[in-house]
Amino acid sequence: MLESNLADLLKGKVKAMLGITGTEKLSSTSDDIWSTYFTLRREFPDWLEEFYEMAGMGAQIPRKLYLKLGINTRSKLVDLLRESEYRLYSGAGDSSGKDQLRRVLLMSRPINGKLILMAARYYAEKIKQAMLLCQSVTQFSEVGSLRREELWHDDLDFLVATQEPDRTTTWIKNLPFLYSGSKVRRRGRVKQLQLIHYSGVPIHFYIVSPAEYPFYLQFLTGPKEHNEELQARCPDYGSERFITKISEEREVYERAGVAYVEPPIRARGIEAGVPTGRLITREDIKGDLHLHSNWSDGLDGVLQMAEQGQSMGYQYMGVCDHSPLHASAGGISHDKLEEQIEFIRKCQNKVRIRLLAGCEVDIREDGSLDRPLSLLEKLDLVVASIHYPYSQDKETITKRIIRALDTGLVDILAHPTGKKSFGGPPSYHVDMEAVFKAAVRNETAVEINCFPDRDDLSAELASLARKMQVKLVINTDAHHRGQMDFMWLGVSTARRAGLTSNDVLNTRDFESFWVELKKRRLKRHHRLE
Ligand SMILES: [Zn+2]
Ligand SMILES: [Zn+2]
Known part of the structure; x- marks a missing residue:
């Protein structure tokens, strides 16, 4: 039983390595599969196997790289990816998954031991x-x-x-x-x-x-410190008698006389305060408000993204392509955006999910927005962010963001710190406390961006935002359908920050979300009058 179950598990791997696709059957006994697997493991470098699995794209691309292009070392692959990355960003790329491969390569192994x-x-x-x-x-x-x-x-x-x-x-x-x-x-x-x-x-x-x-x-x-806190409250903690009396994890907390603490916030300490209500979960999310399409640097069409959102159970989504300043990401002209708004309205007739016509507008060097007022007012959703230049000092960047928020036109501030966990351009320095104050004043929501190599907002900053009464949103910033799955990553950040669904706007049903968005716009409008 044991052996045949494991053999089942290996079958998929063996099929992938042999390049057998679809329903084609592997006709082998379980002994054969074991030996084939181990032979192949010796022949194929182990990192190649990781790629099959992590990129979730079957064996075809890595197999081709390995057998046809002679990419048989990690460093050769890195070179190839550098080149393909260049092509991808210069507009000559394709959607064959090379960008995905690059990310997988960066992430599939420990970075600084982690x-x-x-x-x-x-x-x-x-x-x-x-x-x-x-x-x-x-x-x-x-x-x-x-x-x-x-x-x-x-x-x-x-x-x-x-x-x-x-x-x-x-x-x-x-x-x-x-x-x-x-x-x-x-x-x-x-x-x-x-x-x-x-x-x-x-x-x-x-x-x-x-x-x-x-x-x-x-x-x-x-972590250890959390358990020590429990032990201090309950000296019996960890003794043999104690261990066998516990029939459910919650009872440990009951015996220590404290409320149950969900795992993501255990590192914060019991004294730091447990939020009232359960932590936000992926299932609470009702829409994704920051998505790119092939109108700018996304790989999929608006309808494809919409169908994906629908299949994920979302009620609404925001199509937010780049503005002209972000030319390297295919930022679209003002005329083109007018056209896109019309296009999105037409797409709405074909799908149930509510499509919000939005844009990710660049915050220019002087803090002005990279779209005219007349156009921004036509949009359902204005997401603003900094892409470059990143080189300004902390005070200048902070003023730049605050000035953008003070236009009263921004619904969501996206990836506010520019922080990347690894790779990518260096992040800028910014006084987030000052930015959060401006966000509250302007009824602007602040984004937790789900991109796996960003840490923006970090859990620490998301927690500070919550304390300062800033409303948050969790967005994937997906550039193709596959990346819409990153939502759980942002939700994990929110959970570590101790957020509940009340703290996050896109946990609301569409009607409630839409009313809130309009209300916030109106308040901004009155404030500026
Ligand atoms: Zn962006
Ligand atoms: Zn974006």
Whole structure:
């Protein structure tokens, strides 16, 4: 049973490596699949396999790169991607997924020893799928930084409950995502399996009995300081008697006499205050307000994006292509935007999802907006942001953004700090407290941008925004349909910031959102009169 389940799991990989597509069948016994897999693993570099999986695009592109173009080392691939990136941005690119490959290359391995959330979550999901096939596992959860949804991960931690630790250990050691070689350690009552994931990140499996599982779910989620706080309130915490009495994670908090703390905010400390109400979740999001189409530098058409939004269960979405100043991103002229507004109105007849005709207008060097007032007033949604120049000093950039907000024309301030986690242009320095004040004064919502290599807003700033009564929105800034899936990344940031659905405007149903948007515009209007 065990072997055949794992063989099923490997079948997809083997098919991908052999370039077998669609419904074509692999006619092999499970023994054959095992040996084919390991032969192929030796032949194909491991990073190539990562690409099949992470880019979610099947084997065709990496296979072609490897077999036809002779791209057989990582550095050759980096060179190729640099070149293709140039072509992509100079307008000669295509939608074959090269841009996606570039991102995957950057993110699939640890950066400064840490794996970024997007890759960590991706790998964790694969591990979870494989563990759910294991018959001897009764409960399974990610713990540690993964469960706390942190942005960076030193390692990936999992908790496993089983009555058959030996059988489960064998299963784990045979998982296909791991380098061979594993260490077993005992940490108190817990058996810890230490392995290395093929991304190079350490993986730890903690194996406990089903009775111990609820306590260890809390304990291993950490962080250490949080557990110490609990221990200070409940001296019995962690004792054998305590562990076996806990039948649900929440009970740990009940016994410590505090309200339950959701994992993403455990690092903030119990004293820091738990928000009233549950943290926002991905399911709370009703629309995505910052999307690009092929009118500027997006890869998909408005209708394709709309259909995707609809299939994701959204009620509304904002089409916000670039303005002329951002020429390298295909910023569209004012005339072209007039045309696009008409086009979006026509598209509306073909889809249920409410399409908001918007634009991402550049904030010019002097703080003015890169679109005339007459045009901005025609739009359903005005999203403003800085793309360049980034080189101004902190005071100048801060004034520049505030001046843009004080025009009273901006509904949403997008990627406000310009911060990138890695790669891309260096971020500018900005006094966000002053910007948040201007946002409140102008009824402007501030964006948590979901792009995986941005950290903008960071959880710390999103939390400050909440304290200062700034309304937030969570947007993907997607440049094709696939990127609309990044929504969960921004939601994770919001969760670490302790946000509830009340703090985020695009959790509202369309009617309520639309009324709020109009109300905010009206207030701005009155203020400026
Ligand atoms: Zn932008
Ligand atoms: Zn954008």
